[in-house]
Amino acid sequence: MTGIMDIVYAEYNYWIYVALMMIGFYAMIAKKNLVKKVIGANIFQTAIFLFYISLSDITGGTAPIIVHGDHAAEVIYTNPVPHVLILTAIVVAVSTTAVALALIIRIYDEYGSLDEDVILAARRNLQPEFSEYARQKEVDT
Amino acid sequence: MIWILDISLLLFLVICAVAAITIKDLLSAVVILSAYSLIMAIVWVEMQAVDVAFTEAAVGAGVTTVLFIAALARTDGRSED
Numbered sequence: 346m347t348g349i350m351d352i353v354y355a356e357y358n359y360w361i362y363v364a365l366m367m368i369g370f371y372a373m374i375a376k377k378n379l380v381k382k383v384i385g386a387n388i389f390q391t392a393i394f395l396f397y398i399s400l401s402d403i404t405g406g407t408a409p410i411i412v413h414g415d416h417a418a419e420v421i422y423t424n425p426v427p428h429v430l431i432l433t434a435i436v437v438a439v440s441t442t443a444v445a446l447a448l449i450i451r452i453y454d455e456y457g458s459l460d461e462d463v464i465l466a467a468r469r470n471l472q473p474e475f476s477e478y479a480r481q482k483e484v485d486t
Numbered sequence: 487m488i489w490i491l492d493i494s495l496l497l498f499l500v501i502c503a504v505a506a507i508t509i510k511d512l513l514s515a516v517v518i519l520s521a522y523s524l525i526m527a528i529v530w531v532e533m534q535a536v537d538v539a540f541t542e543a544a545v546g547a548g549v550t551t552v553l554f555i556a557a558l559a560r561t562d563g564r565s566e567d
Binding site (some may be wrong): 350357358364365368369371375376377378380381383384385387388391394395398399401402406407408410423428431432435436438439440442443446447449450453456459460 | 492493496497499500503504506507512519522523526529530533534535536537538540541544545546549550552553554556557558560561562565566567
């Protein structure tokens, strides 16, 4: 029993990362508003960054900036490789957000709404040959 | 790492994430997302990832919020869910 509680306490960063990831994933799937979906994607990405930075952290480690002097041999650094990966990933996250928002503006100009159901209904009305009803009728005949 | 500060910051992150996806007004959701990014930057300073922290504070909290607000200015700011 103490083993389980030790894991829960010692690895709390990972529990929070899983919780954040699931919150973002829920927003991406269940929310109907397109901006809410992008916010969910942002939260999902940040949760993955939290996972990587938690991996690189070492108890008692300092920031990976080189130390000179007498005690230079005793200094423990945190792992800088995940930091570099995440620096790149942050920039990619901003770029994907910018593209998603540009598409959202274009969709709003076209359909006048950001609600997924309204957009899908408008698409069915614009292109009746692709609607579910027409496809079913084609199967029947 | 001060564990009580760390746990309170991480819990605040979860609260911010839940608030950002449940609130109806989209501008409020974007501002809460910006606060979430800043808290994340503080968590990263605490984890000795200073380079990631100031990139997140500038790009994640700054540029992303500006992009969202610019997009919301061209669309409507209300959400049904």
